[in-house]
Structures are given as structure tokens and as C-alpha cells.
Amino acid sequence: MSDDLFLKIISREIPADIVFENDDVLAFRDVNPQAPLHVLIIPKIHIRTINDMQQQDAELFGKLFFAAREIALEQGIAKDGYRVVMNCNAAAGQTVFHVHLHLLGGRKFDWPPG
Numbered sequence: 001m002s003d004d005l006f007l008k009i010i011s012r013e014i015p016a017d018i019v020f021e022n023d024d025v026l027a028f029r030d031v032n033p034q035a036p037l038h039v040l041i042i043p044k045i046h047i048r049t050i051n052d053m054q055q056q057d058a059e060l061f062g063k064l065f066f067a068a069r070e071i072a073l074e075q076g077i078a079k080d081g082y083r084v085v086m087n088c089n090a091a092a093g094q095t096v097f098h099v100h101l102h103l104l105g106g107r108k109f110d111w112p113p114g
């Protein structure tokens with residue numbers, strides 16, 4: 001847990017461009033954006049991957065999606081559309097082991113994803 005980069009963003013040890021915060025959730029711009037809007041939405045508690053999610057975390061994961069909705073509306077991408085993605089472990093490309101919802105918008109996305 002001590003090497004959890006995103007906990008250091010929550011505690012402000014590492015700077016980030018924060019766009020949304022409440023008691024449970026923090027959201028900030030991705031340093032390597034893959035779309036005109038690319039925000040990471042994270043829980044304020046340490047959960048490594050979706051595999052580590054417990055039954056009692058279900059409401060918290062819902063709050064990540066509700067934050068995505070709020071940010072999309074606020075950033076003006078809700079009507080055109082956007083994508084939310086959560087990678088789990090190596091095959092999906094997860095590189096930071098503190099769960100995070102990617103919110104991507106401002107361009108058209110292909111399906112299936114690469």
C-alpha cells in the first residue's frame with residue numbers, strides 16, 4: 001500500500017489537476033491523456049483491483065460512476081457521449097494498482113477497443 005501512487009495524490013504528497021472531490025471519491029486529469037478529456041476517478045480507500053472488491057464496496061464503486069456522470073455533465077461531454085473504462089490486472093493493461101475509472105471524452109471511440 002505504501003507504494004500506492006494514487007494514495008499520495010489523495011494526501012497531496014504528489015500534485016494532480018483535480019477536477020472533482022467529495023468524501024469518498026477524488027478525480028483528476030490523467031498525465032498521459034488519451035482523449036481531449038481524460039480523467040481518473042478513484043476511491044479514497046486503497047483497493048488494488050476489481051478482484052479485490054468486497055460486497056461492502058459495491059456502493060463505493062457506484063459512486064465512481066456517479067462522479068463520472070457529474071464530471072461529464074460539468075465538462076460538457078455528456079450529450080455527445082463518453083467512455084468509462086476500468087482495467088483489471090496485466091492483460092487489461094492495469095499499471096496503477098489502486099482501482100480507477102477512466103473517463104474519456106471529446107472524441108469518437110472505436111469498438112472493440114484495442
Ligand code: AMP
Pocket residue numbers: 005014016028029030031032033040086087093094095096097
Ligand atoms: P491503468 O493503465 O488503467 O492502470 O491506468 C493508469 C493511468 O494512470 C494511466 O493512464 C497513466 O497515464 C495515469 N497516471 C499515472 N501516474 C499519474 C499521475 N501521477 N497523475 C495522473 N495520472 C497518472
